[in-house]
Amino acid sequence: MTGAIIVLMRGGALGLEYVPTDLWGGLPLTVFLALGGMVGAFPLAVALALGRRSRLRVVKSICVAFIEMVRGVPLVTVLFMASFMIPLFLPGKVQVDALLRALAAITLFSAAYLAEAIRGGLQAIPEGQEQAAEALGLTYWQTSLLVVVPQALRHAIPAIANLFIGLFKDTSLVGIVGLTDLLLATKQALGDPQWRSFALEGYIFVALIYVAFCFFISRYSRSLEQRLQHYQS
Numbered sequence: 733m734t735g736a737i738i739v740l741m742r743g744g745a746l747g748l749e750y751v752p753t754d755l756w757g758g759l760p761l762t763v764f765l766a767l768g769g770m771v772g773a774f775p776l777a778v779a780l781a782l783g784r785r786s787r788l789r790v791v792k793s794i795c796v797a798f799i800e801m802v803r804g805v806p807l808v809t810v811l812f813m814a815s816f817m818i819p820l821f822l823p824g825k826v827q828v829d830a831l832l833r834a835l836a837a838i839t840l841f842s843a844a845y846l847a848e849a850i851r852g853g854l855q856a857i858p859e860g861q862e863q864a865a866e867a868l869g870l871t872y873w874q875t876s877l878l879v880v881v882p883q884a885l886r887h888a889i890p891a892i893a894n895l896f897i898g899l900f901k902d903t904s905l906v907g908i909v910g911l912t913d914l915l916l917a918t919k920q921a922l923g924d925p926q927w928r929s930f931a932l933e934g935y936i937f938v939a940l941i942y943v944a945f946c947f948f949i950s951r952y953s954r955s956l957e958q959r960l961q962h963y964q965s
Contacts, residue, residue: 738764753831755914759941765913766900769838770846776839777846781884782876784851795847802844807902810837815909834906842899849891853884886960893953897946914938 741760756764763875781797802810803880816835817831857880865875885892907916918938922931 751870755828756831758917759914760872761911762900762903762914763905763945765835765838765903765906766896768835769842769899769903770896772835772839773842773846776843777850778881780843780847781850781854783883783897784847785854790851790960799844799847802841803848807838807841808905808908810841811909813837830909834909838899838903838906842895845895846892849888849895850881852891853886853888854880856887886957889953889957889960893949896953899948899951903943912941914941 739745740748741756741764742751742753780795780799783791786795800916811834814833818833836862850892861879861883864877867880870878872941904913904915906913906921915938918934921927922934927934
């Protein structure tokens with residue numbers, strides 16, 4: 733789905749005219765940031781969760797420091813750092829797209845919270861699972877990726893869905909750094925005198941869109957959880 737959004741928004745293929753990222757906006761941008769941030773955060777979150785439980789002090793310290801530092805600041809701060817501070821430290825000829833900087837900030841921010849949700853799922857796995865895998869001759873990474881992590885993700889589905897819902901709503905903050913998300917696009921449309929009298933209807937419509945997407949995420953996570961429980965039984 734994310735790939736389809738990129739193709740339709742970016743253009744340059746299937747006979748579509750190329751559209752620079754600074755002209756992207758509206759609901760597709762909101763969905764792209766939410767999906768892209770969550771998909772990008774998943775592998776990093778798994779690595780952070782495993783690293784925080786690692787027996788290597790250096791690895792554990794780095795993971796703990798990253799998680800606690802990112803969780804200790806609001807998303808707005810991370811977005812400002814990615815949008816305005818990072819370009820100051822890059823060479824003059826190096827330019828990173830504003831959308832990619834915002835996506836990277838959302839990904840790192842989401843990974844810190846998602847790592848704790850996955851770590852909670854890891855703690856729910858009995859130690860006998862790891863011991864049995866080791867008895868079968870599996871390595872640490874084979875045990876983690878094939879035995880422990882899949883079970884941990886199943887336990888963490890409610891927490892992951894909750895984080896995804898929060899991330900989808902938090903994408904409205906990218907308007908602060910100049911990206912035209914769904915909410916900012918509505919505000920800009922209501923700036924037109926012809927639409928100004930429909931401000932209430934406009935915001936109600938946007939609210940219904942957020943409710944619909946969040947409800948879909950909630951129902952899908954619930955059905956996925958029930959399906960996995962059925963397979964387990």
